Amino acid sequence: MNPGPQIKFYLFNKEYLPVTDTLIVGWVSVILILILAKYLTSNLKMRPEGKQNVAEMIIELIYDQIEPMLPNEGWRFLPFIATIFIYVGFSNLIGLVPGVTSPTGDLNTTLGLALVVFIVVQLEGMREHGVWGYIKSFAEPVIFLLPINVIGELAKPISHSFRLFGNIVGGGIIMTLIYQAAPALVPVPLHAWFDFFVGMIQALIFGMVAIAYISVAKS
Amino acid sequence: MVEFSPQVAETIIRAAALLGAGFAMIAGIGPGVGQGYAAGKAVESVARDPEARGNIITTMLLGQAVAESTGIYSLVIAIVLIFTI
Numbered sequence: 001m002n003p004g005p006q007i008k009f010y011l012f013n014k015e016y017l018p019v020t021d022t023l024i025v026g027w028v029s030v031i032l033i034l035i036l037a038k039y040l041t042s043n044l045k046m047r048p049e050g051k052q053n054v055a056e057m058i059i060e061l062i063y064d065q066i067e068p069m070l071p072n073e074g075w076r077f078l079p080f081i082a083t084i085f086i087y088v089g090f091s092n093l094i095g096l097v098p099g100v101t102s103p104t105g106d107l108n109t110t111l112g113l114a115l116v117v118f119i120v121v122q123l124e125g126m127r128e129h130g131v132w133g134y135i136k137s138f139a140e141p142v143i144f145l146l147p148i149n150v151i152g153e154l155a156k157p158i159s160h161s162f163r164l165f166g167n168i169v170g171g172g173i174i175m176t177l178i179y180q181a182a183p184a185l186v187p188v189p190l191h192a193w194f195d196f197f198v199g200m201i202q203a204l205i206f207g208m209v210a211i212a213y214i215s216v217a218k219s
Numbered sequence: 220m221v222e223f224s225p226q227v228a229e230t231i232i233r234a235a236a237l238l239g240a241g242f243a244m245i246a247g248i249g250p251g252v253g254q255g256y257a258a259g260k261a262v263e264s265v266a267r268d269p270e271a272r273g274n275i276i277t278t279m280l281l282g283q284a285v286a287e288s289t290g291i292y293s294l295v296i297a298i299v300l301i302f303t304i
Contacts, residue, residue, distance in 0.1 A: 065277065159288050166291030169298065205284040212281065 026103035085207040092199025105168040114161035125217035236304035246293035253286035
């Protein structure tokens with residue numbers, strides 16, 4: 001669980017900008033991803049070797065998820081989906097470091113990501129059908145269904161964010177309980193499960209659900 | 220009419236919240252059954268058509284993620300009941 005803000009700034013005796021663990025670990029992971037990306041993509045060659053193979057493997061894995069669901073638009077959506085995928089995956093993995101809580105174990109992070117996906121979904125739907133055509137598509141097949149469709153659309157970012165948040169927090173709570181019962185040796189395989197396996201699967205699912213929402217809005 | 224002192228009322232509310240958290244996790248049955256069903260069907264499909272293994276696994280994971288939502292909601296409700304009341 002998140003213990004709340006650790007650092008607080010004061011201006012005119014009023015508290016503002018509380019800095020939580022999530023914020024610090026989130027920015028550290030952003031900087032680490034930036035360094036890693038710079039390192040992996042420096043000195044690119046036509047015949048890939050060494051580190052370039054790793055970079056191409058990651059990008060192709062993500063591309064292969066996008067292309068079947070959004071035909072012919074894989075390269076257009078790759079930067080957006082890959083950003084989400086790599087950031088969520090890296091944030092989940094950083095929980096492997098003892099004493100560090102995953103930024104994705106905080107609803108603020110996941111809800112922020114889900115809202116970005118929500119806005120992109122709406123813009124893509126409007127781009128495909130036109131603004132009026134997209135709004136009208138909520139009232140189909142009968143006008144009667146309009147409130148249900150709107151509520152269904154608004155529920156998407158909520159279920160999208162709570163899925164990732166619940167998985168990571170649930171794993172974190174179980175790990176805390178295990179650490180209290182058996183501080184040594186026993187948590188190692190459980191870390192591999194909760195942080196590595198579940199973290200990777202959840203990052204993949206978070207990205208894939210985003211692709212699925214975009215492809216639903218465009219159809 | 221029985222009057223409770225504030226301490227007793229608080230204890231009752233706390234006990235009820237913890238009981239409620241336990242009851243909320245009954246919803247964990249649903250995703251378990253649903254995900255198991257999806258995995259079983261995926262195994263059947265892979266056995267019938269081993270070529271399409273990658274596609275089947277991707278579709279299975281997506282379906283399981285959606286089936287999991289209800290379980291996650293109950294988990295969040297249980298966490299809220301335990302840690303905030």
